[in-house]
Amino acid sequence: MKRLVLIMLFVFVFAFSMFLTAKVTLEFWSWRTEDVDVYNALIKMFEKKNPDIHIRFTAFKQTEYNTILSSAIKGGTAPDIIHLRAYGGLEQYAAPGYLVPLDDKVPALANFSDVAISGVRSKKDGKLYGVPFAMxxxxxxxxxxxxxxxxxxxxxxxxxxxxxxxxxxxxxxxxxxxxxxxxxxxxxxxxxxxxxxxxxxxxxxxxxxxxxxxxxxxxxxxxxxxxxxxxxxxxxxxxxxxxxxxxxxxxxxxxxxxxxxxxxxxxxxxxxxxxxxxxxxxxxxxxxxxxxxSFNDGSYGIFSGSKHIKEAVKFLRFTATTEFGQYFTDHLLQISAVPGIHPKDKILKKVLELNKHxxxxxxxxxxxxxxxxxxxxxxxxxxxxxxxxxxxxxxxxxxxxxxxxxxxxxxx
Amino acid sequence: MRSRRAKQGLWIAIFVLPALIMVGIFIIAPLFLSFYNSLYNWDGIKRRDFIGLRNFASIFSQYPYKDRFFNAIKHNIIWFIATMLFQNSIGLFFGYLLSRRIKGSEIYKRIFFIPVTFSLVAVGFLWALYLNPIWGIVNKTLKQIGLSGLAHTWLGDARLATPTIIAVNIWRWLGFPTLIFYAGINNIPEEYIEAAYLDGSNEWSLFWKIIFPLIIPSVTIITVLTFIGSLNVFEQIYVMEGLDGGPFYSTDTLGTLFYRTAFGSVDTGLPEIGIGSAIGVVIYVLTFTASATSALLLRRKEVEL
Known part of the structure; x- marks a missing residue:
């Protein structure tokens, strides 16, 4: 009897520790094949702070991305985090309800510029469906x-x-x-x-x-x-x-x-x-x-059929931080949509200057x-x-x- | 007796079934599915309301679908005519020469067939490089031998783009009709040809009176295949000009139009699955009726050996 209790206790502790250390793996799809290294570095920064979440970044050829993504969404096998294009390119997934509205989930969106936000706002319901990534x-x-x-x-x-x-x-x-x-x-x-x-x-x-x-x-x-x-x-x-x-x-x-x-x-x-x-x-x-x-190049959104929306939201909040934006700007030489970024690059500084008009x-x-x-x-x-x-x-x-x-x- | 027959039938069924299942899932079912999809209104990639044949009506009557559709089908017809006229008649000529056992015919036979084995995408990509107006080898060669007047914007000129892609395709595919015609001519019993010679026939009348009527089955096959190929041409254009059938829709065909409409082109596109499916349906109805009728018509001309 004693032995049985011990075994049960052991099993219970083992199962509980498994539960505690169980990592959630999020899939993240993109068309930015050129930027894989930078994204992996950004993901590492995120994983360090969120050890229970693992993100797998996959980039597809730009010319095939739309088709692959559409079929995956239709088939219910879409990734948790989706790299989305802006405006009508976002609307085609937002309007039929394939994306999670982020208005109350990512509060930092309130600080983004109007140009950036216009690219992630659905015309259908006026809600925001992505965290803008680049201008x-x-x-x-x-x-x-x-x-x-x-x-x-x-x-x-x-x-x-x-x-x-x-x-x-x-x-x-x-x-x-x-x-x-x-x-x-x-x-x-x-x-x-x-x-x-x-x-x-x-x-x-x-x-x-x-x-x-x-x-x-x-x-x-x-x-x-x-x-x-x-x-x-x-x-x-x-x-x-x-x-x-x-x-x-x-x-x-x-x-x-x-x-x-x-x-x-x-x-x-x-x-x-x-x-x-x-x-x-x-x-x-x-x-x-x-x-x-100028225009919003696209955003990161969450598939409404994802099983890990909570974790995906955590990552999206991270993409709205200046830490993310600054690293993105410095390493991809593009202007992050996150407000308060100071590009070190001479040309990017000039771009910001030109954007006054x-x-x-x-x-x-x-x-x-x-x-x-x-x-x-x-x-x-x-x-x-x-x-x-x-x-x-x-x-x-x-x-x-x-x-x-x-x-x-x-x-x- | 009956049980043996049934057993045999069972065996046949077992052997046929795997293929039948494959064809059913990957060919028959999508045909009906796309017809089903074409009857609906789509919101992006979500199916909405049943709208009957309205998508078909749009293709045939509404700007810009109507313009795009008829423009595309015009290019498919050009593909068919040019391929029949050039590729297949040259193929017939080559096949005939090979069958006359001209010197080195064994080597030629292999050389002609080599491009057929090349990947279509690789051929298109390489030729697009050769034809590039800045770095391409074609224009550079023309300029070097003093023919700079012939150095054109091959793939960027709306008048030349389709003929250029057709020419590249002929370069690649010529070996196929050549081989089919060669095999057809080789199948003709020697006695027929000897008898014709004995009767004093010359090469010209030998070809038209004896050989051509006897290889009508090969002609039928090639014609039907050319027709189906011309209606479905897509990869060559996709690789060399992109999905938009540019420049200015001068290389657009039903294939590129279908793909672009159903899945959305890269830079401008939003998918229109309803309209795209309707175009798909039109393509397979056209392919089916045209190849069936041409097969029937040409079969009548066949001569029994």
């Missing part, structure tokens, strides 16, 4: 060595910019690395150049409210500015894809690259000797306010909520315009016609 800004990169060699300085106006491009061309470089094979790079190009000509926030607010539409002359004329850049793009630029653009700039064959701030870290890793800097899209007249397009990246923020999205309409139409298949009137007509099939304020 992106669209800029013009330039090669400082070439600028110094040719005695050029950062342009302020459109004419100065064109003059710089012409000078670089004369010196035998490709002035602008951008091409048109990948439609989305044209949308980015438009996001850098056009806002300063269509009237940035004034037009954005009006078009979002349905007070004007894309056939507005301000918008159409701003698109024509892109045509003026064609002589400075690579020969056969319609065949130049995204990776070609990067290689042209990194290998100092091209002097400018118009793109997102997410490129900076990649440029440095490919060519540590590359001396580059950034400036905002040029303006029509000296002294005009120079706007940059920011305007929402128009199609992503306003019109990528439903198919046909403003982005998909614009990207292909811009390809048509840059290849002289259609003119700017036709571009805005196609965009307007497509967006108004679902955008309520246009249907009034």
């Amino acid at each position: 992106q800004t669209l800029v013009i990169y330039y090669n400082k060595r070439i600028y110094k060699k040719l005695g050029l300085k950062e342009p302020e106006t459109w004419d100065e910019f064109l003059a710089n491009l012409a000078a670089v061309k004369k010196a035998g470089y490709i002035p602008l690395a951008n091409g048109g094979k990948d439609g989305w790079t044209l949308e980015v190009l438009h996001g850098v150049i056009c806002p300063n000509f269509y009237g940035a926030n004034g037009f954005f607010n009006a078009v979002v409210a349905g007070k004007t539409n894309f056939e507005d002359e301000r918008y159409r004329k701003s698109l024509e500015k892109l045509l003026e850049l064609r002589p400075y793009m690579p020969d056969n630029f319609m065949g130049v894809g995204y990776t070609d653009m990067q290689m042209l700039f990194v290998n100092e064959i091209a002097a400018h690259f118009i793109g997102g701030i997410w490129e900076a870290g990649y440029f440095k890793s490919l060519n540590p000797n590359l001396d580059f800097d950034i400036f905002a899209g040029p303006v029509a007249h000296k002294g005009d306010i120079r706007y940059v397009s 920011s305007t929402p990246y128009i199609m992503l923020v306003g019109f990528r909520w439903h198919q046909p999205t403003g982005s998909s309409l614009l990207q292909s139409a811009l390809q048509g315009m840059m290849a002289d298949k259609i003119d700017s009137y036709e571009v805005v007509k196609r965009v307007q016609k497509g967006v108004e099939t679902w955008y309520k304020p246009f249907q009034k």
